[in-house]
Amino acid sequence: MTTTLERHMVTIGGLRVGHGPAVVIGGRVSLRPHRGQVDAREALGERATLVEPYSAADLPAIAALADAVVVGATWTRDIPLVRAAAGLGLPVVVERRPSASVEEWVGLAGYCAAEGNDQVVLCEGGRLDLGVLRAARAASGRPVLADVSRDPGLAAAAVAAGADGLVVAGPAGTGGSGAAGRAEEAADMRAAEEAVTLVGALLRPESPATLAECREAIDRVDAALATLLERRAALAGVVQRLKPVGGFAGRDLARERALVARMAARAPQLGEERLASVMNAVIEAGLHLAEERARS
Structure with a gap:
């Protein structure tokens, strides 16, 4: 039987999500744009933090090169793929389909738990609904991330709403490349880190143990x-x-x-x-x- 701390904390790439300070996670990568035409290992190239597969064929590469697998909002109804992703044994980041209710979102996390993987984190992305984010955390007791890649200006509001972490996609995740893409990513990361530090210090209670x-x-x-x-x-x-x-x-x-x-x-x-x-x-x-x- 897991403890309360274990139920409310998931480790992704060395970051503890759901316990202590909010965190910033960079490098969300989606393999969907390749549509299975490029080998997943070749597309990833190196280790990544969060990776969304295009199909089940990408899962072995994700198991080898990712810190967590993303159940993307666009394929949340593909239950066999959801179960296969959960079966990797990696932490699972479950995105909310834009029209999905809190109950549907939390229920999808239950499919992952049914595969014996309770390392589940909910993630609100796209056009952020911060009210839904807060409700899902309260209803599920699971950590909740806010993907602010599209609008880093919402980072502070997301932390204030109770997000346990912020996701900032790197150039590979957003389509950016080169020096301009790296500079944009660095600026977005700084904005997210400032939100976590300043807003988190004011609004997020902590109980440090060391x-x-x-x-x-x-x-x-x-x-x-x-x-x-x-x-x-x-x-x-x-x-x-x-x-x-x-x-x-x-x-x-x-x-x-x-x-x-x-x-x-x-x-x-x-x-x-x-x-x-x-x-x-x-x-x-x-x-x-x-x-x-x-x-x-």
């Missing part, structure tokens, strides 16, 4: 904190330009005390006294920055 995991979690929180502090400093500079009396002489101590009280309600373990010293340092840093910019 010192290394704890330090990684702290790094993510610190990255989010630095981003927010930079934004706050910029807004403080705008306030200084709008106030009749700016700089240190224009500080509103009553407003600052009220600010600290509101923050203490969100962070009761820190309390007003500790937060007051922290916010005083933040406010003074912003004022110093505003004065430096005014003189330049």
